[in-house]
Amino acid sequence: MAIPNDPVILMSYLNTQLRDHYSSLDELCRSMCIDRDEIERKLRMIGYVYNAERNQFCL
Numbered sequence: 001m002a003i004p005n006d007p008v009i010l011m012s013y014l015n016t017q018l019r020d021h022y023s024s025l026d027e028l029c030r031s032m033c034i035d036r037d038e039i040e041r042k043l044r045m046i047g048y049v050y051n052a053e054r055n056q057f058c059l
Contacts, residue, residue: 003034007046014039015056025050 004010014028022028029036040050048057 003032007042007048010039011043011046011048011057014043018055018057022055024052024055 004013014025017028017032018025022031025036025039028034029039043049043057047059050056051058
């Protein structure tokens with residue numbers, strides 16, 4: 001499955017997926033076969049970090 005490359009669109013896409021389908025970032029990454037470190041690195045570039053308590057990427 002292709003995910004958005006643009007960091008802002010990626011953040012929005014992942015937050016929607018986390019809200020609607022996954023209980024954690026690890027679960028999402030396993031299910032979609034994507035590298036968590038790469039995702040987190042890309043979103044840190046625009047100031048977003050994963051908040052496990054909220055299960056979303058936040059500023």
